[in-house]
Amino acid sequence: GQxxxxxxxxxxxxxxxxxxxxxxxxxxxxxxxxxxxHAGEAPTFLSYNVLDGLEEKGRFSSxxxxxxxxxxxxxxxxxxxxxxxxxxxxxxxxxxKLVFGAGTILRVKS
Amino acid sequence: xxxxxxxxxxxxxxxxxxxxxxxRSLDFQATTMFWYxxxxxxxxxxxxxxNEGSKATYEQGVEKDKFLINHASLTLSTLTVTSAHPEDSxxxxxxxxxxxxxxxxYFGPGTRLLVL
Numbered sequence: 001g002q003x004x005x006x007x008x009x010x011x012x013x014x015x016x017x018x019x020x021x022x023x024x025x026x027x028x029x030x031x032x033x034x035x036x037x038h039a040g041e042a043p044t045f046l047s048y049n050v051l052d053g054l055e056e057k058g059r060f061s062s063x064x065x066x067x068x069x070x071x072x073x074x075x076x077x078x079x080x081x082x083x084x085x086x087x088x089x090x091x092x093x094x095x096x097k098l099v100f101g102a103g104t105i106l107r108v109k110s
Numbered sequence: 111x112x113x114x115x116x117x118x119x120x121x122x123x124x125x126x127x128x129x130x131x132x133x134r135s136l137d138f139q140a141t142t143m144f145w146y147x148x149x150x151x152x153x154x155x156x157x158x159x160x161n162e163g164s165k166a167t168y169e170q171g172v173e174k175d176k177f178l179i180n181h182a183s184l185t186l187s188t189l190t191v192t193s194a195h196p197e198d199s200x201x202x203x204x205x206x207x208x209x210x211x212x213x214x215x216y217f218g219p220g221t222r223l224l225v226l
Contacts (some may be wrong), residue, residue, distance in 0.1 A: 019221070
């Protein structure tokens with residue numbers, strides 16, 4: 001089976017740093033994705049990790065440890081517009097379908 | 111990034127009617143497209159994987175005769191919700207995988223379906 005866990009909600013202050021964790025247990029692994037989704041809109045791609053380590057892209061960074069089944073998304077210099085749901089998704093070994101976590105609702109307060 | 115469009119963006123229909131949703135990859139060829147459904151405050155649930163020129167692969171619990179998928183070209187996949195009922199009201203989102211890039215799925219803007 002496949003199981004992906006993320007915190008349900010987080011709150012952080014504008015200008016701060018926040019880390020959203022994701023743990024997964026899947027039958028095979030071929031990449032982990034982070035997406036941002038604003039209410040009523042489709043997800044937008046943020047990052048992709050397939051090897052262990054940190055991938056940095058501007059204010060967003062994503063980390064992966066395959067041995068621990070663990071990833072995190074790091075958001076720096078938080079802005080109000082970063083308030084959204086952040087989805088962790090894992091691609092299995094075979095095929096290309098993604099299995100999504102339930103998402104973490106991030107609220108940025110001033 | 112790559113662009114995926116969906117049409118319509120919003121549709122309201124009567125119970126018992128059928129609704130067709132189109133998903134297009136605008137600047138790349140998509141050998142594989144995916145159809146998701148998302149209920150309010152829930153995550154995306156994969157309904158089916160659509161492969162160009164072959165039958166779609168449905169996830170467990172998804173009725174293939176109710177949710178008809180056609181992927182006739184490398185840039186277009188359609189989802190038809192047949193004999194829609196109020197419980198089919200949801201946010202339907204497609205995504206497409208670029209055949210050249212094996213990494214990323216790009217999502218369409220979604221279609222909000224309301225069945226009265």
